[in-house]
Amino acid sequence: MDSRFQQEIEQLRLTLLHMAALAERSLSTAIRSFFERDVELARQVIAGDHEINLLEIDIDKRSLRLLALEQPMARDLRFIVGCMRISIDLERVGDQAVNIAQRAVFLSKRPPLPPLPAMEQLADTALDMLMSVIQALIHESIQEANDVCHMDDTADELNVTVLRNLLDYMVKEVPAVERAVETIIAARCLERAADQATNIAESVIFIVRGVNIKHGCEE
Amino acid sequence: MDSRFQQEIEQLRLTLLHMAALAERSLSTAIRSFFERDVELARQVIAGDHEINLLEIDIDKRSLRLLALEQPMARDLRFIVGCMRISIDLERVGDQAVNIAQRAVFLSKRPPLPPLPAMEQLADTALDMLMSVIQALIHESIQEANDVCHMDDTADELNVTVLRNLLDYMVKEVPAVERAVETIIAARCLERAADQATNIAESVIFIVRGVNIKHGCEE
Numbered sequence A, B: 001m002d003s004r005f006q007q008e009i010e011q012l013r014l015t016l017l018h019m020a021a022l023a024e025r026s027l028s029t030a031i032r033s034f035f036e037r038d039v040e041l042a043r044q045v046i047a048g049d050h051e052i053n054l055l056e057i058d059i060d061k062r063s064l065r066l067l068a069l070e071q072p073m074a075r076d077l078r079f080i081v082g083c084m085r086i087s088i089d090l091e092r093v094g095d096q097a098v099n100i101a102q103r104a105v106f107l108s109k110r111p112p113l114p115p116l117p118a119m120e121q122l123a124d125t126a127l128d129m130l131m132s133v134i135q136a137l138i139h140e141s142i143q144e145a146n147d148v149c150h151m152d153d154t155a156d157e158l159n160v161t162v163l164r165n166l167l168d169y170m171v172k173e174v175p176a177v178e179r180a181v182e183t184i185i186a187a188r189c190l191e192r193a194a195d196q197a198t199n200i201a202e203s204v205i206f207i208v209r210g211v212n213i214k215h216g217c218e219e
Helices: A002-036 A039-069 A074-108 A117-139 A142-172 A174-209 B002-036 B039-069 B074-108 B117-139 B142-172 B174-209
Strands: none
Touching: A002 A039, A002 A074, A002 A117, A002 A174, A039 A074, A039 B074, A074 A174, A074 B039, A074 B074, A117 A142, A117 A174, A142 A174, A142 B174, A174 B142, A174 B174, B002 B039, B002 B074, B002 B117, B002 B174, B039 B074, B074 B174, B117 B142, B117 B174, B142 B174
16 A cells, blocks of 8 residues: 555656656747747647646646545655646646747747847746756755745846837837737746746745745745 | 534635635725726735735645645545635735736826726726636535636637737837836736636636536546
8 A cells, every 4th residue: 555655656756747848848949939930839839738738637636636545644745735736837837838939920920029138048047947946856956946946036137128128129119019019928928937937946845845935935 | 523624624714715805805906006096005905915925825734734634535625625726826816916006006107098998898807707706616606616717718808909909009109108018017917817716716616526627628
């Protein structure tokens, strides 16, 4: 019974890591489609979201079964609850990727805006945070999870920079207004993906240490 | 033991309903601050978010204790897991309210844009969805929860209408570009609050019927 339980916990862990890998690929592909103006890549992201959604449902089912059939204690309980939370955030990373891919489809068919270094840095930061938090999850590393939390301010600042740059640009280039707004929306999606990576980092810390650090270490 | 457990479940329910009432008040106050251009109301929303965040942590703690100390079965288990999920969504409704209030502070100090009927309808729809889903939660009503799910398309469409209207306006009124972009961001926050109400409706259905209807009834 106990080893059966541990097998199911391990299966839950593998399913979550599979979902994390898909979400990471979806975000990185969406970012490539955006900067390379590649409609085909964008369509792959949009088509692939269904699989991520199904994995969220699968993780929910596995977690509930474990909670219902066994009586998990302490660390196992936190792991199961943590998996449910992380899968919600990964599913939302997938949604941000789809949203970015939709902007990419729109923008690829229109004249390009001038390069926006802050937008590229924001994309790098968001993707770096997601990749790092998956490593933190694999290694169950508090240190790596904390590093991700500390990167979130950078993402917020870069998003503000993109917004400022594009507002300035729109005033000078009125025909570019719609393209600029679509880019502002894509930047907000990147910033939100960074938020979701931060949420996942908080869940990793919760699993390992049993401490809730949501909302800036309020406890 | 059993009655103690039922007392704790009831306490969890009351805490969740308290959190729901605060989130609803926060969203409705943010909407008023936005349309009435009232900086003082907006500041109340921003200051009040901390209490909503603390309730999320409280609900997490209560839920985990119930999962760890008792061995809840079937309906009770779904209720506890459902409460954890709903509290995550309510906290995010609070975040949207803060975001709208921040736009209200910015916009109140600048000349008003022309009236946007679609924006007012979007605000009404989002708030109506949130109020309705809280009623669905109180009554544990599948019918009321389903009604909320069906309103989500309306919110999406109204958000697109606001975006279209403001893009047209910006092209004609270049000095209004920044105010229009801030309004587009506020509209997206309303649309996301509507999404979160839909998520909560799905959690209500999960609690009552034990069926996962996420991602359009995939199972």
